[in-house]
Amino acid sequence: GAGVSQSPSNKVTEKGKDVELRCDPISGHTALYWYRQSLGQGLEFLIYFQGNSAPDKSGLPSDRFSAERTGGSVSTLTIQRTQQEDSAVYLCASSFAGPGYEQYFGPGTRLTVT
Amino acid sequence: SQKIEQNSEALNIQEGKTATLTCNYTNYSPAYLQWYRQDPGRGPVFLLLIRENEKEKRKERLKVTFDTTLKQSLFHITASQPADSATYLCALAVYSGSARQLTFGSGTQLTVLP
Numbered sequence: 238g239a240g241v242s243q244s245p246s247n248k249v250t251e252k253g254k255d256v257e258l259r260c261d262p263i264s265g266h267t268a269l270y271w272y273r274q275s276l277g278q279g280l281e282f283l284i285y286f287q288g289n290s291a292p293d294k295s296g297l298p299s300d301r302f303s304a305e306r307t308g309g310s311v312s313t314l315t316i317q318r319t320q321q322e323d324s325a326v327y328l329c330a331s332s333f334a335g336p337g338y339e340q341y342f343g344p345g346t347r348l349t350v351t
Numbered sequence: 352s353q354k355i356e357q358n359s360e361a362l363n364i365q366e367g368k369t370a371t372l373t374c375n376y377t378n379y380s381p382a383y384l385q386w387y388r389q390d391p392g393r394g395p396v397f398l399l400l401i402r403e404n405e406k407e408k409r410k411e412r413l414k415v416t417f418d419t420t421l422k423q424s425l426f427h428i429t430a431s432q433p434a435d436s437a438t439y440l441c442a443l444a445v446y447s448g449s450a451r452q453l454t455f456g457s458g459t460q461l462t463v464l465p
Contacts, residue, residue, distance in 0.1 A: 279456055339397035
């Protein structure tokens, strides 16, 4: 079956612009996660959606970052007024339920802020 | 907050030998511990999950141990092959209050030399 998909695969934007990153999880997976990975670094948790519950936003680095998940499926991560330090690979993952289940990752979106 | 340390950033071993990767954590014990493999330019791929009440889990040439007293997990690849070369990430899932996300280590880059 289809895995987790993300778009775009690459995004170059100018400092100060807003960007939207999209994640399409595996059908039937109730949990969806966003992570950020800088070059040579581990994964930094950003936000977690579980079903219809309020999302866990504890990892969002600033109020310029926001995410939503519509209809319990597709999710969009929005970064407003991008800064150069936002440059990273943004990874989305989904799982059958909560963090006790294996996560299936998308290929990521490489964001470059110039 | 939970802190995770994975052994040396890079590990080189000879083909056919057993690779052993270490994951140490501080603070409270996780309910689950997972290991992932990440290849360059790709999202992590799930390998194994071990629960806090399990000592050991195996899958083909892979073995994971979990010692809650030492606060450590060991990940073994037996009869290693050059195709096993990748970055390996450990991740802890803790249920504490509102914290339900996976916390990832920074990874160990394994190179299996032919």
